[in-house]
Amino acid sequence: MNFKIITLLAILFCLTACEKEGYNYDKYLNGREITYTGTVSNLKANPGNQRVQLTWNPSSDPTIVKYVIRYNSQRDSIVVNANGETTAQTVKAYIPGLGEYVQEFTLYTYDAAGNKSIGQTITAVRVYGPIYSSTLRNRPSSGAGFDNSGNVLINFTAALDTVNTTTRLTYKNTAGAITNVLLHPDSLKVALPGWKDGENVLIQSAYVPVRNSVDTFWVSYSDTLKGKDIFYSARVAGSFTCTGTLERQPNPVEAVNENKDISYQGNNIFKTILPVFNNSGLTLYLRVNDDNSVTIMPNSGSEASVAITADGPCSFDPVAKKFLVNFTYTNTSNLFRRGSIVYTRNL
Structure with missing residues (x-):
């Protein structure tokens, strides 16, 4: 009997409490319902x-x-x-x-x-902002060549960043006008129509941090591709006919007529093979100076233990694309050679 009375009192207490709590809640609504507008x-x-x-x-x-x-x-x-x-x-x-x-x-x-x-x-x-922008670098170039129309082609390494959007190249054309061309992120080369020989080219790349970015971030500076590097790589390096004379004491002076390739190494330095009876082991490194004189670099012939040095003036003609090389060389056995060779670029 006592249990029933206690249970009934507990139920009445809960009902009273709930009614009171509901009354307090209504009070905070100021007698009106809450209205919510729709969501997007x-x-x-x-x-x-x-x-x-x-x-x-x-x-x-x-x-x-x-x-x-x-x-x-x-x-x-x-x-x-x-x-x-x-x-x-x-x-x-x-x-x-x-x-x-x-x-x-x-x-x-x-x-x-x-x-x-x-x-x-x-x-x-x-x-994103200045911190992200400070991490960006211009897409690096990897040499130059030319297309079938004679336009210079600038080669690039593959874009490592998947959100590279473009690279802008700025240069002066033969009419003296500033020209811009754009390199697509999936392309490895771009032509410079009407590029004026020897003019520098500015390279500046653009990126987005994520695909849905509303802003494009340009690298804060431009890299400069030197005009001489482009000229030497695209217009000079290639196949050459080598003519001249070679003296092998005590033999009489002999004529030289061979074909050799010349590649551009950068920093005004060219690499070729000394055309001495079709040898393939006498590497010749030539540096073109600002006055178009040519220096035979000390590492020339070193792979064959040969010392190649200048024996008279050496020069480069940028118009005719010719190298004049007057040289001597000796080896560890005191083998002596003297020559005068003209490298003429083949068309």
């Missing part, structure tokens, strides 16, 4: 340069008059007015002036009476 769909964030673009499809709720986007831990906000867009349209909003760190954004819709929707939040949105 497909809310997305596209990062950029110290800014972010948010996009969304509007709600079908016709009472919405504005959107409020809160960020910076809800301390800052922007307002975007609704203009009766349909659910098939896309609304875009930019949030500028952001620091280069991870942000989150919460979007609310509002009606004219101030009622708002439940917040929709996008988290972990990375913002």
Whole structure:
């Protein structure tokens, strides 16, 4: 009997408590219902340069008059007015002036009476800026050649960064006009129509941090491809006919007539083979100086234990594309040779 009485009292207490609690809840509503406006769909964030673009499809709720986007831990906000867009349209909003760190954004819709929707939040949105930009480097070139039309081709290594968008090459053409050409990230070479021989070429690459970035970041500086390097690599290096004389004491002077290739090594240095009776083991390194005189480099012939030195003036003719090489060489057995060779580029 006592158990039944205790149970009944407990039930009555709970009913009283619930009624009181419900009354308190109603008091906070001020006698009215809470109204929520509709939420948007497909809310997305596209990062950029110290800014972010948010996009969304509007709600079908016709009472919405504005959107409020809160960020910076809800301390800052922007307002975007609704203009009766349909659910098939896309609304875009930019949030500028952001620091280069991870942000989150919460979007609310509002009606004219101030009622708002439940917040929709996008988290972990990375913002890019000077720190990211400082890591970017221009795409490196890898020499030059020419196409069938005689235009200079600048070769490049493959783009390692998958978000390289383009590389711009700036140069002066034969008419003296500044010209720009663009290199696609998937291409390994680009032609420079009308490039003026000897003119420097500026190289500057552009990137996006992610595919949906709203901003493109250009490398903050340009790399310079020296005009002489282009000229030597594209216009000079190639196949040459070698003519001249060779003295092998005590034998009489003999004529030389051979074909040799000359490759460009950079830094005004060319590499070839000394044309001495079709040998293939006497490497000759030639440096073209600013006055077009030529220096035989000390490492010439070293792979065959031969010392090759100048024996008279050596020079380069940039118009005719000819090298004049006067030389002597000796080896460890004191074998002596003296020659005068003209390398003439084959057309």
